[in-house]
Amino acid sequence: MDPRPRAVAAALLATLLTAALGGCTGEDARGPAGAAGLGDPYFPGLGNGGYDVRHYALTLAYAPDTGRLTGTADITARATQDLGSFNLDLTGLTVHSATVDGRPAAVHRSGAELTLRPAEPLADGAGFRAVVRYSGVPATLTDSEGAREGWLRTTDGAVALGQPTGSTAWFPGNHHPSDKATYTLTVTVPAGLKAVSNGEPSPPRTSGGRTTYTWRSAEPMAGYLATLAIGRYETRSTRTPDGIPVHTAARGRPPLLDRVPGLLEWSEGVFGPYPFSSAGAISDPLVDVQYALETQTRPFFDKNTLTEPTLVHELAHQWYGNSVSPESWRDMWLNEGFATYAEWLHAEDADGTPAAGSFAEAFADEENWAFPPAAPPTPDDLSGPPVYGRGAMVLHQVRQALGDDAFFRVLRGWAAEHRHGNASTRDFTAYVEKAAGRDLSGLWDVWLYGEGRPTDPSA
Known part of the structure; x- marks a missing residue:
């Protein structure tokens, strides 16, 4: 979301x-x-x-x-x-x-x-x-x-x-x-x-x-x-380069929706095979809810949210959040941290903006340090900034700890191992430590569960 x-x-x-x-x-x-x-x-x-x-x-x-x-x-x-x-x-x-x-x-x-x-x-x-x-x-x-x-x-x-x-x-x-x-x-x-x-x-x-x-x-x-959108929409069906049907619906024809097949192709290159039988999007400017939502195979965008970073974010959720769904709402950061990091990865590939730069920007944002991403204090905090920004920082620290080759194997392997299932934070940390071949409790203690901002981003 x-x-x-x-x-x-x-x-x-x-x-x-x-x-x-x-x-x-x-x-x-x-x-x-x-x-x-x-x-x-x-x-x-x-x-x-x-x-x-x-x-x-x-x-x-x-x-x-x-x-x-x-x-x-x-x-x-x-x-x-x-x-x-x-x-x-x-x-x-x-x-x-x-x-x-x-x-x-x-x-x-x-x-x-x-x-x-x-x-x-x-x-x-x-x-x-x-x-x-x-x-x-x-x-x-x-x-x-x-x-x-x-x-x-x-x-x-x-x-x-x-x-x-x-x-x-x-x-x-x-x-x-x-x-x-x-x-x-x-x-x-x-x-x-x-x-x-x-x-x-x-x-x-x-x-x-x-x-x-x-x-x-x-x-x-x-x-x-699950979603249902009823209205005077223009609908269009096309396919990705590897043949996945793409169904879109919108009032008018936002040009960005034509990017869905290409962005899915990029996503598959990073996250592994697309997990569903079709893809697409719904865009309705008559709806003003001030958020987009990763509704399965057909993410929804309201009047203000159809932007390229948000489209990348909601498409990434098809792997992380939709196919691999949270075991409980406490595991929300596994949805949003992954989708936010997908934005960073796409900016790295498409615009030449290093993920380290996106990390530094997130690290400097005071709102990302209000609470640990794996332990929001109340239901009101489940969609708070730390779940997104600090959740993505956790993944960047995993990348630093494992190196790029092992990290991208983790991204693909995690999505494959829990395809169409549910998973928890404990499942994820165990999966990463198995891939790393070593204990990473220091990383989790600081970035996933720690209170407050560390003095050194490399801590």
Whole structure:
């Protein structure tokens, strides 16, 4: 995500905590309940325990004139414990009915928690299918700094952005990044509008003054990376030099979007093979959220953020953050530090600006020393400058310690080893030390976990 900083909502955290306490936990008469939260260090009420989602099939219809969304979420999952009930994350919206394996399920709402009680308990290891029908006007969530996420209405449509919790505003699910799944999204909108999402499109179908679009994401995706943009977009499909489909959508035709194939080719040369079946971007100047977002395969740019460094940043996230997703929100620096360092590397190659110069500029910035990048003190700090700038400085120090050849092998190897999975800070430090063949605790103590700025950049 860019730009820096963007605070995470303390008010939203409180809502989720309340929801977690109000959700179904422990046991009911028919067996254990799945936990109402996964205990994330910053969002303990986010996500749900007791099952693993494999696929979301979302069928949506949107009416821009009223802002009403009508949806069916068809969720394929597997129980990871015996379940008498389980939870889904959903903010607002009205649930009309739910079934589990084709039979009606009891529905309970408490804050952002939706609890389903199947007609029969689910056994540990059993696959199951939950279908939830819902509707309403999706919420726009505003954080303590005034930044917005969730469902953002425009004059002719809407854009859905989900980091860190906004995806809960438009579909029910297990919305912690540790539970990734594949997606099929089918959305019907008034004819003349386009609907753009993640993954690969099928040909649209128009009937009765409405057009239906279908998008499929065949590789696993964290819920916060799902997006949907509805509006009067110009869409274009092309390919990278090695054949990856590139789908872009924009109002007008920003020339910078034509750079996506070439920048992906550069990225592959540095980070390794592109991890997804397609790429692209969405640019909408009618949206003013003051950040760009690395929505999977289709990063989003608002009215002010479509610049070359930001495009490089969000494309780098396809490797670091999207394919290799954080184990918890505490590992956010693994997303943003890598993407920021990608900006430095691109400036080094394209403009002749040494990464050492970018490091020196970041080192001189007082904001980068407010807290350690691997230990933000509060949820409000998860998108603070140290997560970006000091996170990139950590990687530059790794480069200095390993040398260029070994460092670039680490960049590629890390992305390959955890492709389509999740990883933690501990996983990363262990991976680097194995590549280095020695203990690097001194580096981590100073740059990753240390309080304050060292007196010597080479410390």
